[in-house]
Amino acid sequence: MKRFGHKLHLLTWTTSDRDEESSGGGIGIHLLNACKKGDRSAQKRLFDMLAPKMFSVCLRYMGDRDSAEDVLQDGFIALFTRLDSYSEKGSFEGWARKIFVNTALMHLRRTDALKLSDDIELAKGLDSGTVTPIQNLGYRELMKMVAALPESFRTVFNMYVIEGWSHKEISEALGITEATSRSKLQRARLKLQEMIKENL
DSSP states (O other): OOOTTSSOOOOOOOHHHHHHIIIIIOSOHHHHHHHHTTOHHHHHHHHHHHHHHHHHHHHHHHSSHHHHHHHHHHHHHHHHHHGGGOOSOSOHHHHHHHHHHHHHHHHHHHTTTTOOOOOHHHHTTOOGGGOOOOTTSOHHHHHHHHHTSOHHHHHHHIIIIISOOOHHHHHHHHTOOHHHHHHHHHHHHHHHHHHHHHHO
16 A cells, blocks of 8 residues: 555645644644545645654554554554544544554554453552652653553553543553553553663
């Protein structure tokens, strides 16, 4: 399948699109309407606007660039397929982000990475208040450490800490118990704490 961004014509911006996007309104409704109609140059423009941020989302979940690129492409296919379901209420970028997170989760399910066992016994006695503050650690360094976590830990950590999902939402999305979600989050935090200490 041809990937978005390859062999597409250069864009021509209409005045209304430029004005809407430069006014701080983000992705303009004219651009979205053109994408819904199958306009390839509009789809290319939307891809270029969203791809850097959405690639970061994919990379956080997948842990390596090749897998993240695959998820990015599948995420854009899903996004363009579902554009008609965007209600135009709230942030389009926030709506799109959910699609990419769900696409990443689907990829992880396909590879059995999310067949998480209940490790409650291992989590007993762990105090969530023991994690060392990481204010002095740079964002990129921290994201590299998150990417190095085991897949099940990384997934729960991303969903809870980065995306703001509740343990109930995580348990429903991954088919695990809330206790397992809490356990995986705690173990991810402890693993990060170990990595931070090693890099101080």
